[in-house]
Amino acid sequence: MVYNEFKKIVNISKEDISGQILEQNRASIKVKKEKKVIENLIKIIDATLDICSKKSFQSMSIRDLSAASGLSRGALYSYFTNKEELLILLLTQGRQIVYQVLTEQISTVTSPHEKLKIAIKSHIYLSEAMDTWFYFNYIEARNLPKNEQKNAIESELETEKIFIDIIEEGIAEGVFKDENVVLLSSTLKAILQDWYLKRWKYRSRKTSVDEYADFVIKIMESILLIG
Amino acid sequence: MVYNEFKKIVNISKEDISGQILEQNRASIKVKKEKKVIENLIKIIDATLDICSKKSFQSMSIRDLSAASGLSRGALYSYFTNKEELLILLLTQGRQIVYQVLTEQISTVTSPHEKLKIAIKSHIYLSEAMDTWFYFNYIEARNLPKNEQKNAIESELETEKIFIDIIEEGIAEGVFKDENVVLLSSTLKAILQDWYLKRWKYRSRKTSVDEYADFVIKIMESILLIG
């Protein structure tokens, strides 16, 4: 699998995401016509992620968001009760998508070695297809209120757990070396995150997403494979 | 070398850092008595890093900083001309310290293999000794004005270059395998940064700084060493 194939398989349409948000936030969305909601949520999300790829969510004023989304300040407050809730909503949704896609992709194969390769590729390709989203999620998580931060932390550990499980399975089956699994998964996650955190660097060096994915797989293999 | 030894060697006293800041910012510091300046700069830096380990520099108001540092809002403006300049000052200083210590430590050995080990340990130990500083530097770099961001980017590439040079030297000498040096250095940097970016995770797992350093060295060896 290469990136161009992945993009077709995981066709995360904006309508789908907005629909999911609507489902889970009926309480705070005051507008009744579903079509309108979907339409405007897309505008709001696009504008937010766009602005926040250049400055922080904090520094983005409701006035900025109004200008970029095309909705008035008053209208915006029909879609969320306050600015912080908009942040929570976006981060929660982002995490869900990542977990959904990752587990779905892995379920298509059985051997640990194949699973590891698919998991690495899926993570990198997904973060490439939704780069502003991933970046936003990582950077802004710390600005959540304490109780919501717990969810962000759990989510980090949850994706890490996916890798831990795969590697342990491989060790049990005798195809992987018996390494420090938790530390190794943790560093693997750091490497995967680097792809979207330092997008500017890889872009300027013309490192393609496929090249990066292949490289990560190769170094994991050189650490884990026996022989 | 283990962490406890490193801490003694690299005795980065707060007075030294404040002194360096004073040297380089005489223009914007209005207070004349050097002793006073050093004393209050330490208060300001400590308070800023402390607050910013919990929320963003943006969200930290001058009122917050005044309360935490013990200086009045008016007095604070005797040490910097505006809030953004305080940010620039802190980030610039932080970068200088890292580069100074890293290059100094590496210069003590000659073989590429030893150099690589020392560079990895120095980076991790330094980020441990100055964890709030490192965290602040990474997270807040993006909130600089465009022209200052250039410096932050150059600095990221500069530390990466240290690793690139060591690995290339090792390949030339025939002790390291001929890998994709730039990509490998880049992922190594990501792993090193993870130590201070996810401090909460490693702390909760009781991973010691020495254990982490040894692990990173081990995986780099398993990728690079021949045989």
Added chain:
DNA sequence: GTCTATACATAGATAGAC
């Protein structure tokens, strides 16, 4: 050198017209 008081700007949020 440091403080208090305050000017001035900009933010988030709401009410009521359309």
Added chain:
DNA sequence: GTCTATCTATGTATAGAC
């Protein structure tokens, strides 16, 4: 459903007393 007008809070920065 959406907009405009506006209230209120909070922020940065400065001036002048001590």
